[in-house]
Amino acid sequence: MTAAARTEPAAPTVLDARGLSVRLALESGTIVPVRGIDLRVRRGEALGLVGESGSGKSLTMRALLDVLPEGGSRGGTVALETVAADGSRVPARAALVFQEPLSALNPTMRVGDAIAEAARARGVRPRAARALAVDLLAQVGVPEPERRARDWPHELSGGLRQRVMIAVALAAEPDVLFCDEPTTALDVTVQAQILALLDRLRRERGLALVFVSHDLSVVAQLCDRVAVMYAGEIVEQGPLGEVLAGPAHPYTAALLAAAPALDHRQDRLLPIPGTPPDPRAFPDGCRFAARCRFADEACRSARTELRVVGADRATACIRPGAGEGVFS
Numbered sequence: 001m002t003a004a005a006r007t008e009p010a011a012p013t014v015l016d017a018r019g020l021s022v023r024l025a026l027e028s029g030t031i032v033p034v035r036g037i038d039l040r041v042r043r044g045e046a047l048g049l050v051g052e053s054g055s056g057k058s059l060t061m062r063a064l065l066d067v068l069p070e071g072g073s074r075g076g077t078v079a080l081e082t083v084a085a086d087g088s089r090v091p092a093r094a095a096l097v098f099q100e101p102l103s104a105l106n107p108t109m110r111v112g113d114a115i116a117e118a119a120r121a122r123g124v125r126p127r128a129a130r131a132l133a134v135d136l137l138a139q140v141g142v143p144e145p146e147r148r149a150r151d152w153p154h155e156l157s158g159g160l161r162q163r164v165m166i167a168v169a170l171a172a173e174p175d176v177l178f179c180d181e182p183t184t185a186l187d188v189t190v191q192a193q194i195l196a197l198l199d200r201l202r203r204e205r206g207l208a209l210v211f212v213s214h215d216l217s218v219v220a221q222l223c224d225r226v227a228v229m230y231a232g233e234i235v236e237q238g239p240l241g242e243v244l245a246g247p248a249h250p251y252t253a254a255l256l257a258a259a260p261a262l263d264h265r266q267d268r269l270l271p272i273p274g275t276p277p278d279p280r281a282f283p284d285g286c287r288f289a290a291r292c293r294f295a296d297e298a299c300r301s302a303r304t305e306l307r308v309v310g311a312d313r314a315t316a317c318i319r320p321g322a323g324e325g326v327f328s
């Protein structure tokens, strides 16, 4: 796989979020851990949403799907629909793949039945749903699919379980597949196989992917575009190759320097010095300023809005490119 753009420019939009924010009502008060998120994903495109733990990736994804935790509400607009050439709008179907399939798969259901159930939820008849389950197991690379369809989730390895989870997701015939750290729990060889599978599915089916990860080098293997999150905001967005070659935000540059080598000799993220701010007390101005070696007074009082810095590229840094080359 390469990071080259593979998406037709004219591919229709399937997901369009504008000014998305998340508000959480907690016992200790209300917080806004995510704000001002603009995201657009086209058919067949893979968008990576990357950032450290706690940056708001999962809440953003849950807000996009309107499945926020208790006490959560979203602001802004989310259009999960395809816009045809004639301008008509058709709702887009979405499915979700999690990090830990064992907790997502029903332990009392054979894996074939779990896939068939997902197909039946969109009206497929029982016999056809069972046949589809075996077919989907084959499509996601599960060997001996007829036999494996009768297995229980706990009988499968982590990699096979993740393939089953992807088959469950595909049974819903999604236009957009949301993946939340789907390979984080897997060893690097199996991780590469699952990424290759997701890449094949999007090419064969025109599936759009929203791929959430803390690991930029994983995102780099799969995605055409990347949105970098920090402290609940997108701080940089653009085509993957361009962002990697010349990060326009010092946080992206720091993430890049901390990312495991693309050859996976290193399997964990090296921490960036300092810690992200608490959503209960986000600072005014640039939220990365306290950890940024280029920050000055202007940064601490600046309005951090994404600014266009090139074709299809945006950064929230008021000095785009300040950290370029310094962290690497």
Ligand SMILES: Nc1ncnc2c1ncn2[C@@H]1O[C@H](COP(=O)(O)OP(=O)(O)OP(=O)(O)O)[C@@H](O)[C@H]1O
Binding pocket: 024, 026, 033, 051, 052, 053, 054, 055, 056, 057, 058, 059, 060, 069, 214, 278, 279
């Ligand atoms: N139910 C909740 N109650 C209180 N705070 C929450 C809740 N869910 C998320 N948060 C807070 O919102 C912020 C964003 O969380 P989120 O889970 O979206 O981050 P993330 O980038 O997905 O992190 P991770 O990679 O660890 O999942 C964090 O500071 C988190 O502590």
